[in-house]
Amino acid sequence: MNVLTRGVKNAIRSPLKSGAIVLMFAISIALILSMLVARGSVLSKIEEVKATAGTAVTIQPAGVMGNMGGGDPLTAAQIATITSTANVTSISSTLTDQLGTDDTNLTSSLELGSFGQRQQRFESSDTPSTSTEAETSRPAPTPRTSVTGTTDVNSIATDGGDLTITSGEAFDGTSSDNVALVGSDLATKNSLTVGSTFTAYGETITVKGIYTTGNAFQDSGIIMPIATLQALTDQAGAVSSVTAAIDSSDNVASTVTALKSSLGDDADITSEAESAASSVESLQGIANLTTAGVIAAAAAGALIIVLSMFLVVRERRREIGVIKAIGGSNGKVIGQFIIEGLTITIIGAVIGLVLGVLVSGPMTTSLVSSRANSTNTTETTAAGPGGQGGMRMGGPGAAFNQGAAQLTTNLTQVTASLTPQIFAAAVGITLLIALLGSAIPAWLTARIRPAEVLRTE
Amino acid sequence: MLTIENVSKTFSTPGGQVQALKDVSLSVNTGEFVSIIGKSGSGKSTLLSILGALDNPSTGSIVVDDTQINKLSGAKQTQYRAKKIGFVFQQYNLVPNLTALENVMLALEFGGYPAASRFDRATQLLESVGIEEDQRQRRPTRLSGGQQQRVSIARALANQPAYILADEPTGNLDSATGKKIFDLLHALSRSQKTTIIVVTHDLEIAGKTDKTFILKDGKITTK
Numbered sequence A: 001m002n003v004l005t006r007g008v009k010n011a012i013r014s015p016l017k018s019g020a021i022v023l024m025f026a027i028s029i030a031l032i033l034s035m036l037v038a039r040g041s042v043l044s045k046i047e048e049v050k051a052t053a054g055t056a057v058t059i060q061p062a063g064v065m066g067n068m069g070g071g072d073p074l075t076a077a078q079i080a081t082i083t084s085t086a087n088v089t090s091i092s093s094t095l096t097d098q099l100g101t102d103d104t105n106l107t108s109s110l111e112l113g114s115f116g117q118r119q120q121r122f123e124s125s126d127t128p129s130t131s132t133e134a135e136t137s138r139p140a141p142t143p144r145t146s147v148t149g150t151t152d153v154n155s156i157a158t159d160g161g162d163l164t165i166t167s168g169e170a171f172d173g174t175s176s177d178n179v180a181l182v183g184s185d186l187a188t189k190n191s192l193t194v195g196s197t198f199t200a201y202g203e204t205i206t207v208k209g210i211y212t213t214g215n216a217f218q219d220s221g222i223i224m225p226i227a228t229l230q231a232l233t234d235q236a237g238a239v240s241s242v243t244a245a246i247d248s249s250d251n252v253a254s255t256v257t258a259l260k261s262s263l264g265d266d267a268d269i270t271s272e273a274e275s276a277a278s279s280v281e282s283l284q285g286i287a288n289l290t291t292a293g294v295i296a297a298a299a300a301g302a303l304i305i306v307l308s309m310f311l312v313v314r315e316r317r318r319e320i321g322v323i324k325a326i327g328g329s330n331g332k333v334i335g336q337f338i339i340e341g342l343t344i345t346i347i348g349a350v351i352g353l354v355l356g357v358l359v360s361g362p363m364t365t366s367l368v369s370s371r372a373n374s375t376n377t378t379e380t381t382a383a384g385p386g387g388q389g390g391m392r393m394g395g396p397g398a399a400f401n402q403g404a405a406q407l408t409t410n411l412t413q414v415t416a417s418l419t420p421q422i423f424a425a426a427v428g429i430t431l432l433i434a435l436l437g438s439a440i441p442a443w444l445t446a447r448i449r450p451a452e453v454l455r456t457e
Numbered sequence B: 001m002l003t004i005e006n007v008s009k010t011f012s013t014p015g016g017q018v019q020a021l022k023d024v025s026l027s028v029n030t031g032e033f034v035s036i037i038g039k040s041g042s043g044k045s046t047l048l049s050i051l052g053a054l055d056n057p058s059t060g061s062i063v064v065d066d067t068q069i070n071k072l073s074g075a076k077q078t079q080y081r082a083k084k085i086g087f088v089f090q091q092y093n094l095v096p097n098l099t100a101l102e103n104v105m106l107a108l109e110f111g112g113y114p115a116a117s118r119f120d121r122a123t124q125l126l127e128s129v130g131i132e133e134d135q136r137q138r139r140p141t142r143l144s145g146g147q148q149q150r151v152s153i154a155r156a157l158a159n160q161p162a163y164i165l166a167d168e169p170t171g172n173l174d175s176a177t178g179k180k181i182f183d184l185l186h187a188l189s190r191s192q193k194t195t196i197i198v199v200t201h202d203l204e205i206a207g208k209t210d211k212t213f214i215l216k217d218g219k220i221t222t223k
Helices: A004-009 A013-053 A076-084 A113-119 A131-136 A184-189 A228-230 A249-266 A272-315 A316-323 A332-382 A396-412 A420-445 A452-453 B044-051 B074-084 B099-112 B115-128 B143-157 B174-192 B201-209
Strands: A056-061 A089-101 A145-148 A164-168 A179-183 A197-200 A203-212 A224-225 A240-244 A267-271 B002-013 B016-028 B035-037 B059-064 B086-088 B163-167 B196-200 B211-216 B219-222
Touching: A004 A332, A013 A272, A013 A332, A013 A420, A056 A249, A056 A316, A076 A089, A076 A113, A076 A240, A076 A249, A089 A228, A145 A228, A179 A184, A184 A203, A203 A224, A240 A249, A240 B074, A249 A267, A249 A272, A272 A316, A272 A332, A272 A420, A316 A332, A316 A452, A316 B074, A332 A420, B002 B044, B016 B044, B016 B059, B016 B211, B016 B219, B035 B044, B035 B174, B035 B201, B074 B086, B086 B143, B099 B115, B099 B143, B115 B143, B115 B163, B143 B163, B143 B174, B163 B174, B174 B196, B196 B201
Parallel strands: A145 A224, A179 A203, B035 B196, B035 B211, B086 B163, B163 B196
Antiparallel strands: A056 A240, A056 A267, A089 A145, A089 A240, A164 A203, A179 A224, A197 A203, B002 B016, B002 B059, B211 B219
C-alpha cells in the first residue's frame, strides 16, 4: 500500500458521503458541459447568421419598392459611386419593367384576379375614380408580364442561392443580346422552349433557358441582360435596384453608412445584416447567459470540492496527526489527500461529462426555444423591402424577403453540437477544479501539527 | 542516551500564557524502562510530545544519542520519529480504514522499509504481540481495545526504534488486559534493549519500572 492506493481507498471509505460529493460535483460538471455546448452552438449560429445575412446591401431609388412608387432610377454615376465605395466587392444591378399586351405577343400566365384589378385601376385615367361611369369607359385591365433586366440571373432566385435553370443556360449578364430566360409558368402558358422566340418592345427575343423558383410570380416573368432591357425600354444606364456584396459582415454597417452618406436622399439602402442584428441580439443574450452559467457552475463545482475536502481534512485531523507522528512526511500526507480529492473529482467528472452529453442537447433546445418567440416577432417586423409590393413586387426584393425568412429558420434552428474543442474545454475546467479543490484542502493538512494526536487524551 | 536540559514549554491560550513545563531536566539511559507519573494537567503529555519531536520546547534542549532533536528541521524531525521513535497511545490511534496489517505496514513504509518485505515483517510483528492470523485483516473497529493496543505496539516496533514513548498505554484497558500490555512492553525492554518511556498515572505500573519521574505543575522530581 502506498500514497496512491491509500488516497483511492480513503476516497471510498465512506460510500454515502463520497457518493453525495460525487453526485453534487457531477451535476456541476454536467452543467458546465451543457452551458459550454449551448454557448458554442449559439455562437456558431450567430456566426452563421452573420455570414449568411451579412454581406448583401440593397440600394434602390428613393421611393421605389419593386415596380411601385415613384422617383428616378439610379444613374450610371450613382452605380459608379456604389462600386467604388470601400468594402464593396461586387454589385449586381437590376432594372424591372412590365410588358402589357401592346408590348408583347406573350400571354401572361398570371390571373389578374380582384387584387391585380385593384392595382391597375388607375392605369387608364389620370385621376383615381370610383364612379361607375368612369369604370365602364375604361377597357378591362389585363395581366402583365414582369421583365427583369439583371447583371446576375441568380439575384432572381428566391432562396438566396443560385437560380434553378431547368433547361437551356444562363445568359451573360454583361451582354446586350436580345435573349431571355423565361419563367416555367410563362413558358408553359406560351409553349416556349429553349430556342423559341417571342416579341417584346417590338423586337424578337430568343429564349435562352427556362427557370423555376417555386414562386408563381417569379415563374411568370422574364429575365434579360440589363443592358438589353435598358436598350429596349430606352432607359440607358437606368437601374432600379443594386445589390452590393460587402467583403466582410463586420464592414456591412460602416459600408451602409458610407453609402447613405454618398447617395444621400436619392436612394433607400437596406441590408439583411441590419435586420438580422436585432435578431442576433437575443442569441447573444443566450450566449452571455451561458457564459455566466459556465462560470457559476465551475465556481459551484470548485466550492463543492473545496468545502467537502476541507470538512474531510477537519474531521480527520487526529488521523493526520497520527500519520505525521509515526513518521509520515507532509509530502506524503498532502499527496494522499490530493489523490483522494482527485479520485472523487475524476469519478464525479466522468459521471458529470456523461450526464452533460445527455442533457446538453435538450438544454440548448430549451434555452433557445424559450427565446425563439421574441426572435420570430423581430423577424416578422423586419421583413425585407418589397414586402408591400403585392403582385408587382419583383426582383431582388423577393429574394431579400425570402432570405429574411431563411434567417428566421436559421435563428430558431440552433442545434447543440458537442465539438472536441468544447469537450476539451470542459475537461480542462474540470481538471483545474479538481486540482485546486484537492490541493487547497490537502495543503491545509501541512498545517496540522503531529502533537494534535496527543491532545484531548 | 536521552537527555533533557532545562526544558520549558509555554502555550498561548485565549486566557493568557500557560506554562506546561518549567525548567525540566532529566536523563534516561539506553535500554531503561522509565515511567513519568503525574496528575491530569501536570504536563506529562507535553513532555512526551517534546521527547518524540512532535512539538518543540520554548526553551532548553533535548539530546538523543548526541543529536539535539529540537534543533532539527521539520523534515529531519519526521525522519527521527519514523526511525528512532515508536509511539503507543492511550487511544491506540490506529488509522481506521486500514487493517491491522496495513497499519503496521504504514509505519514500515514511513521508516523506509523495502516494499517487498513489509508484509512479512508486519505479519511477524503482529504475531510477536499476539495478534492471531484472522485478526490481522480486521480493521481497528473490529478489534478489542487490548487487540488494538497490541497492534499499536507492533506498529511502534516496526522500524526497530531505539525509543518507545507510551502515553497511558493501559489507560483505556481493563486491569487484566492492561497488565498483559505492560508485561509485553516490559519484555520488549528486556529482550530488545529498547528504551521505553511510559507516561502513566497508574502507580502500580510505575512501581515496576526502572526509574520513575514525578511531574507536578510542570516541574519534575525523581522518585
